[in-house]
Amino acid sequence: MPSEQGPVRLGRKRPLTPCPNPLFLQWLTEMRDHAKEKGLKTQYVYQKAINSLKKYPLPLKNGKEAKILQNFGDGICKILDERLQNHYRENDVHADVHSLSSGFTTNQPHGNLHPDKSASHSSKEPLGISEGSMRKAEGIIRKEGGVKKKREYVPQKRSGAYAVLLTLYRNSQLPGSKGFMFKNELQNEAQSICDKSFTVPDLGSKYTAWSSVSTLIQKNLLLKTHSPARYSLTELGLALAERLEFEERGDDCGRDKEKATLAEESGDGPVTINLTVNEGEWEEEDIAENNCIPSEEPTAATTVNQAENVPTCSGLSGTGRDGHLLPGSYDIVLCVDFIETTGGNTARKQELVKELQKNGVIFDIRKLNVGDFLWIAREKVEPVPGQLRPPVAKELVLDYIIERKRIDDLCGSIMDGRFREQKFRLKRCGLRKPIYLVEECGSAAAHMSLPESTLQQAIVNTQVVDGFFVKRVQDVRESAAYLTVMTRHLQKLYQNCTLFCRSRELEGDIECDMESPQCSLISFTEFNHGAVKNKCQTVREVFARQLMQISGISGDKAAAILEHYSTVSSLLDAYAQCVTEAEGEKLLSSIKYGKLKRNLGPVLSRTVYQLYCTRGPLS
Incomplete structure (x- = not known):
C-alpha cells in the first residue's frame, strides 16, 4: 500500500532563521x-x-x-x-x-x-x-571547568593590575619612600598609566581598574595591611614589577624623565614622617585625613593644619623667673605613665618604648595620677657656672591627655566600674582635650565577658555622649605611631606660642590671637597633685561619687545635680520642704544637663529620692 502511493510527506519543514552574527x-x-x-x-x-x-x-x-x-x-x-x-x-x-x-x-x-x-x-x-x-x-x-593550567601571571599593559604594580615599584625607588601607599594616593598615581578608571566603572559594567587589586592579592603579588589599608609589593610582586618596568623602559626610553618628575612631586608633596624603619611609617597628611588628630567636634574629620585652633587663654598669672615661656625657649615632650612600661605583659609594654625610641620621639617616663600619656612644654635650661645642678626647668601641661585602653582592659573596667570613674576624673583634670586610644587587638572581643556590641556601644558613648575624641588602632605599634604623629603635630602647633602659667582654679577663658598666640597652661606639679586619686576628698566630691553609683547617672548628670545641691545635706533639706511624696520624686526631674540641656527626667529623679528618703532597706 505505501509503495503504491509513494513516500509519505508529513508536512513542510520550516527553514531555520540564519544567524545575524x-x-x-x-x-x-x-x-x-x-x-x-x-x-x-x-x-x-x-x-x-x-x-x-x-x-x-x-x-x-x-x-x-x-x-x-x-x-x-x-x-x-x-x-x-x-x-x-x-x-x-x-x-x-x-x-x-x-x-x-x-x-x-x-x-x-x-x-x-x-x-x-x-x-x-x-x-x-x-x-x-x-x-x-x-x-x-x-x-x-575555564572557571566553570575547574581545569587549571600552570602559567605565569602577567597583567596586560595599561590594565589596572599593571598600573598598580608599576606605581608601587616606582614609589619604592624614590628617596624617602615609606615602602607602602594608601589607596587614594595609589589610585591617583596609577591612573596616568592605566586606560581604565580606578573609580568609575565602564558603561554596562560594575568593575573598575581597582577590581584587579584582589587578583594581585590572591596571587601573592600585593600585600594589604593595617586600617586604613596600606598596599605594598611582596617579593614576587617586586620581581614582576621590576620586569614590567624594564619592558616599559625598552618600549619608551622617556620613563627616566617621568620617574624624575615623580621624585620632584614627592618632594613637594605632604611632609613624610618616618615613624618606623620597616613598614610602620605614617604620613602626617594621611593620618589627618583618617581622623587621627582630634578636632573641635569629636565626630568631625580634620586635616593637620585645621585639627585644632591654638588653645584658648585663661586668666594669666606669671610665675617663675620670667613668668612665661617664649617661643623657642621650650621643648614639647611626651610624658608616659610608668605603668605603661612596667608590670603585666612587660614584653608588649617595652615594645611601645622601643617604637617611640625608633621614631625619634622625645619622651619622659614618670608617674601620672590620671591618664596614660600627656605632653608638657619643658623649659630649656643651661647649667649655671658655680652651681652643682642646673636650675629646675619650668613644665607646663598642654591641653591634650590620652587614656589608652586595650579591648580586654575596657571590658574589665566596665565590669568593675573603673570606666565611668576614669572618664569622670579625666573631665575634672583641668585639660580640655581628653582622648581615648582604643586598641582593637583583632578578635579579642569575642573572648570577653561582655558582648562585642556592648563594648562598641561604650566606645561610641565615650565619643558622642562624653565628648572625648576616640582613636582606634590595631596594636601597640600603631599606638606608638599615633603618639609620634601627635607629638610632631603639637610641636608645630605650639612653635610660635608664648606660654603663661595659670592656676587650675581660675575661670574665664579668653580667645587667643592667631597672629600672636599667647596660651595659659597649668603647671605639671599642680596638675599631677590635683589628680591624686586617694587624696582627701571634699563633701561635694563624695556626694558626686555617690550619685555616679546610681545606674543611669553619668558625670554630666551628677554635675548638673551638684550645681543645684552641692551636698547631701542641701538635697535632704530640699526634700524636707516638699509637701507630698510625689513632689519629692519630681524634685530633680527638670534639672538640665549636658550640651543639649536635656531634662534629668522623672525616672532618675524618683530613683535618687528613693535612695535618700526611703527608711530601711530598699526593695
Whole structure:
C-alpha cells in the first residue's frame, strides 16, 4: 500500500532563521571544537554561548555588546573583541562581519555546528588564533571547568593590575619612600598609566581598574595591611614589577624623565614622617585625613593644619623667673605613665618604648595620677657656672591627655566600674582635650565577658555622649605611631606660642590671637597633685561619687545635680520642704544637663529620692 502511493510527506519543514552574527558563531564553534579535542570542560561553556547567540535576532558590532546575552561573560566578550581586531587587520577596517565568505553554514542541527571539513582537517586549532592565544583564552573561560593550567601571571599593559604594580615599584625607588601607599594616593598615581578608571566603572559594567587589586592579592603579588589599608609589593610582586618596568623602559626610553618628575612631586608633596624603619611609617597628611588628630567636634574629620585652633587663654598669672615661656625657649615632650612600661605583659609594654625610641620621639617616663600619656612644654635650661645642678626647668601641661585602653582592659573596667570613674576624673583634670586610644587587638572581643556590641556601644558613648575624641588602632605599634604623629603635630602647633602659667582654679577663658598666640597652661606639679586619686576628698566630691553609683547617672548628670545641691545635706533639706511624696520624686526631674540641656527626667529623679528618703532597706 505505501509503495503504491509513494513516500509519505508529513508536512513542510520550516527553514531555520540564519544567524545575524555568523562570524562570532564561527569563532565560538572553533573554540568549542578545539576545547573538545583537548577534553577540556570549557567546551560546555562555549556551547551555552553558542545556543544564546543563535537565539539573538540582531547583529552585534563587537564582543562587548554580546555581554547582554546569557552565558556571555567578560572572558568570552574579550576573546571575541581580540579576534575581531585581528579580522580587521587581516582584511579591512570596513570588512563585513555579518556575512561569511567561506563555506561555513550556520543552519545546522544543535550541537553539530562546525566549519567546513577541509578547513577543520587542515589545522587542529581555530582559524585566525594562535596556540598561545588559545591557551590565554582557555585560562579566562575555564572557571566553570575547574581545569587549571600552570602559567605565569602577567597583567596586560595599561590594565589596572599593571598600573598598580608599576606605581608601587616606582614609589619604592624614590628617596624617602615609606615602602607602602594608601589607596587614594595609589589610585591617583596609577591612573596616568592605566586606560581604565580606578573609580568609575565602564558603561554596562560594575568593575573598575581597582577590581584587579584582589587578583594581585590572591596571587601573592600585593600585600594589604593595617586600617586604613596600606598596599605594598611582596617579593614576587617586586620581581614582576621590576620586569614590567624594564619592558616599559625598552618600549619608551622617556620613563627616566617621568620617574624624575615623580621624585620632584614627592618632594613637594605632604611632609613624610618616618615613624618606623620597616613598614610602620605614617604620613602626617594621611593620618589627618583618617581622623587621627582630634578636632573641635569629636565626630568631625580634620586635616593637620585645621585639627585644632591654638588653645584658648585663661586668666594669666606669671610665675617663675620670667613668668612665661617664649617661643623657642621650650621643648614639647611626651610624658608616659610608668605603668605603661612596667608590670603585666612587660614584653608588649617595652615594645611601645622601643617604637617611640625608633621614631625619634622625645619622651619622659614618670608617674601620672590620671591618664596614660600627656605632653608638657619643658623649659630649656643651661647649667649655671658655680652651681652643682642646673636650675629646675619650668613644665607646663598642654591641653591634650590620652587614656589608652586595650579591648580586654575596657571590658574589665566596665565590669568593675573603673570606666565611668576614669572618664569622670579625666573631665575634672583641668585639660580640655581628653582622648581615648582604643586598641582593637583583632578578635579579642569575642573572648570577653561582655558582648562585642556592648563594648562598641561604650566606645561610641565615650565619643558622642562624653565628648572625648576616640582613636582606634590595631596594636601597640600603631599606638606608638599615633603618639609620634601627635607629638610632631603639637610641636608645630605650639612653635610660635608664648606660654603663661595659670592656676587650675581660675575661670574665664579668653580667645587667643592667631597672629600672636599667647596660651595659659597649668603647671605639671599642680596638675599631677590635683589628680591624686586617694587624696582627701571634699563633701561635694563624695556626694558626686555617690550619685555616679546610681545606674543611669553619668558625670554630666551628677554635675548638673551638684550645681543645684552641692551636698547631701542641701538635697535632704530640699526634700524636707516638699509637701507630698510625689513632689519629692519630681524634685530633680527638670534639672538640665549636658550640651543639649536635656531634662534629668522623672525616672532618675524618683530613683535618687528613693535612695535618700526611703527608711530601711530598699526593695
